[in-house]
Amino acid sequence: MSFKFILDAVKEKFEAEDKYENQGFPDLNYEVGNTSGLDIAPGVPSAMDERIGSLAQRGGSVMEVIINNPSTFQIDREKMLNVINGLEIDISIHSDPSVGYTSTYRASYDPTHNYFTKYLEQFASFKRDVEKRSEKDDNNFEGFNITRINPHISTDPLPALEEERAGGTGLDPFGYSLTDLKEDVMEEKTEQGKNIYKNPKFLRRLYRVFIAEEFGDNEYQYYQNLSSFSPKFDKEWRKAQNDVAERYYNTMTGGNGKDPLEDKADVISAVSAADPAIQKEWLTLLPKEEFEFQNPVTIPPNTALAGLVESEAELTSISNLKDLDDFIRAALSQRYRLSELRTLSNLLYFMESQELDRVRSRRYGGEVDLKIPEDGFQEKLWEQAKKSIEKALDKLWREEDTEDERKVSLIPVQAKVSGLTQQLEIPQGKVAEEAFRDNKSDLRQEVANMFAGDPESFKHDKNEEINPEKQYERFLRVFIRNFERQMWMESNSLYQIIPAWLDVADYDSEKEENEKGHTGWEAPKFLWELLVKQKWEEERGETIDLLHPRGKEDEKGFLDLLEENEEFQRDVAAASAGAYVWSHFTQNKARFKLNDRILKTAFSGEEVEHNEVEMTWIEWMNKFGIGVNLEAMPGSPQQMYKIWRPKDIAAAARAINITARKELDSMHPELDEMPAKFTIDLEHTATFGDDPWDTMEELIEQEASLAESSLAEKYDIKIDKSKPLAKILRMWHLMRAGLETSQSETLHGPWDPGDTQLYEQLYKMIYAGFARNEDEKAYIMYEVGGDDRGTVYIARVAMNLIELGVTPDELDPSKVDPGKEYRDEKEALMARFFGMDRPTYDREWAKIEEHAFDPLQGLLSAEEFGHTHTSSAAIEEGNQPRDWMGEEYK
Secondary structure, three states, X not given: OOOOHHHHHHHHHOOOOOOOOOOOOOOOOEEEEEEOOOOOOOOOOOOHHHHHHHHHHHOOOEEEEEOOOXXXXXXXXXXHHHHHHHHOOEXXXXXXXXXXXXXXXXXXXXXXXXXXXXXXXXXXXXXXXXHHHHHOOOOOOOOOOEEEEEOXXXXXXXXXXXXXXXXXXXXXXXXXXXOOOOHHHHHHHHHHOEXXXXXXXHHHHHHHHHHHHHHHHHHHHHHHHHHOOOHHHHHHHHHHHHHHHHHHHHHHOOXXXXXXXXXXXXXXXXXXXXXXXXXXXXXXXXXXXXXXXXXXXXXXXXXXXXXXXXXXXXXXEEOOXXXXXXXXXXXXXXXXXXXXXXXXXXXHHHHHOOOHHHHOOOEOOEOOOOOOOOOOXXXXXXXXXXXXXXXXXXXXXXXXXXXXXXXXXXXXXXXXXXXXXXXXXOOOOXXXXXXXXXXXXXXXXXXXXXXXXXXXXXXXXXXXXXXHHHHHHHHHHHHXXXXXXXXXXXXXXXXXXXXXXHOOOOOOHHHHOOOOOEOOOHHHHHHHHHHHHHHHHHHOOOOOOXXXXXXXXXXXXXXXXXXXXXXXXXXXXXXXXXXXXXHHHHOOEEEEEOOOHHXXXXXXXXXXXXXXXXXXXXXXXXXXXXXXXXXXXXXXXXXXXXXXXXXXXXXXXXXXXXXXXXXXXXXXXXXXXXXXXXXXXXXXXXXXXXOHHHHHHHHHHHHHXXXXXXXXXXXXXXXXXXXXXXXXXXXXXXXXXXXEOXXXXXXXXXXXXXXXXXXXXXXXXXXXOXXXXXXXXXXXXXXXXXXXXXXXXXXXXXXXXXHXXXXXXXXXXXXOOOOOOOOOHHHHHHHHHOOOOHHHHHHHHHHHHHOOOHHHOOOOOOOOOOOOHHHXXXXXXXXXXXXXXXXXXX
């Protein structure tokens, strides 16, 4: 059936066979047809063969047959084959419109995979059966072309940026639970090369983009738990807190008119109560030469210690802290001593107030007759001692323990924090909060190293029995399990977790780390680069750095854009959802049952186990030459789907094709090196509240930009710069958009004669490459919905006009004179497009003449009559009025 039936005729009439070789679009390659309609559509029979036969009368040369149930390919096969063969039309197939490929939940993911596996299985049997029958020399079956399946890419609502709860078990693109890190599961994923947790680059981004955000402003409160797994991080975190404790010790001691030494002694006394072990450190400091007095203080003769204690040497002067401690201990008190940190504050008070005699204690069964003369001794002693005591206390507070690499100071940091909180009234958690704030970048880098599995983070120098690798696995399981519900939420997986993976999905662990686990895929990376990086970084100047998701300094980052820009949300979600579509088709193996002779024969000589073969969808499709045209499902502005914009569908299809070309040994010739293409349905896109043509212009802009970008060569994109849509856009459901009957249903508005808006849209798409692929025909389909005003016919005429190069501006009814012979083929086609062709004009004029006096009926007194003498004579000759009424219009 010629789809250029009018154009061929007018070219012959006006002798224009060679006139348009270099004008218009001589490279058009297309067919015009219609769908078989829904089972419930008005006036459409429900039986499959009757539906096809009835709808073929619309005049199309191809039909898209809607088959929801895979069993239909078996049950109605013979009837379908007979009617389609008799009609001499080609067909494509539309699968269940309620099945989509973007769900992250197991409850939808698994049924979808099972359904389409069954569908591909039965469709392959049907297609191969037609091919085998056509090969036979049988005049009763000439055969027909069966092209692609047309499924809806997404039927899952786009989640809000923040959800309250998860809707089920969340999966990664490969169908594994995002949070199941049990040893046997990890081994299975690793063996398959599909373990996203074997990608350290992803894990760094996962922490920065998702986990740190879940921690929120209180991230530092989780650091103690992190420290329990990593000695290295534990030390870094204690160092950060120690720096803040040092700052408080330096700046807040001596406030409110108090002497700094008094506050320092109070703080350290409180510290010693929290950690008695520092008493030993204090004792080691007292004898050190660095604490010598500037001027030794002579002890008055009547206070000499000679003979006071038999074992002690005579002490005549005090020149350092050790001397001072000996003097106080031997001559004055066993309770208040310089070497005793718990009572140091009290001792310093007595020394400063020159009341050392108040610390005297009973010794050897009686009061020691020791008087401290008031000759300036205590004043000199305090003047010389206080500087050394403060210096020693500072040393105790600040000194690192070089003998123990685990420690950051002589005093444990937690003891310091306790002392500051108790004595200087530092709010609980303030030290940790400021330590995090001051060292956020470095600390987060250390945590990122932990999540990435850096062996240095998990090495235990003091316990060699702890295996760093096992310690890391335990750490990852604990933390991922703690965030199970959050990770299952689609808002988190689509907007944060999967983007963290897409950004580095091409990481190959075997090549870079010499270990199995993460194969490295280009296609998901392509989705991220095309839909997010290229658009938002290169074209709009934003910074999309997932290692700094909140940006650097004053700039906004990835997460800020997510929160502020709805368009950015859609792009990120589309890239993530596209990864699930890609994986369904190219990564997840399915078990295809070979239950009939046709399928078994197709796999003869190949390994078949229990009448089943295991392969991916794309491998099965390539085996039988089955392609898909992905399409948008109708929705609503209040609840959009994850993928519905044309540009996003095209990107998902290209991702499938990138992997198919790389992984398949050879491509079936019917697939045009593009197993996945897409179908545009402007009526469906209109249901989401956007101007449908704006979405098409976004598509054209994206594909034109892609053709010129480095991505085209990097990913071997099959794209022609002069006509970027030629290979990727396979079908157009051509209807008038904006005639939706509800939020989820569409009227499938027909194309009325003279509708120049649809013509303009079709022209622009063809200009961008649609229907100009010499290797595979494009289909222009009217999707039947119970109303038809000649859409198929108008579409044919419009395509003829476009092929001649008639631009939308040239399509003008004033250029048609219906009462005269047409001047050229363009006028002849325009007359038909506007319903002004001469046969139509003559019929309409006859109708006007016939009914010219209808308004006068009942107003005249003369007898009315319905037939002329001529017609009465015709009746007498045996003719019927209906024959004559029809004849007048011939």
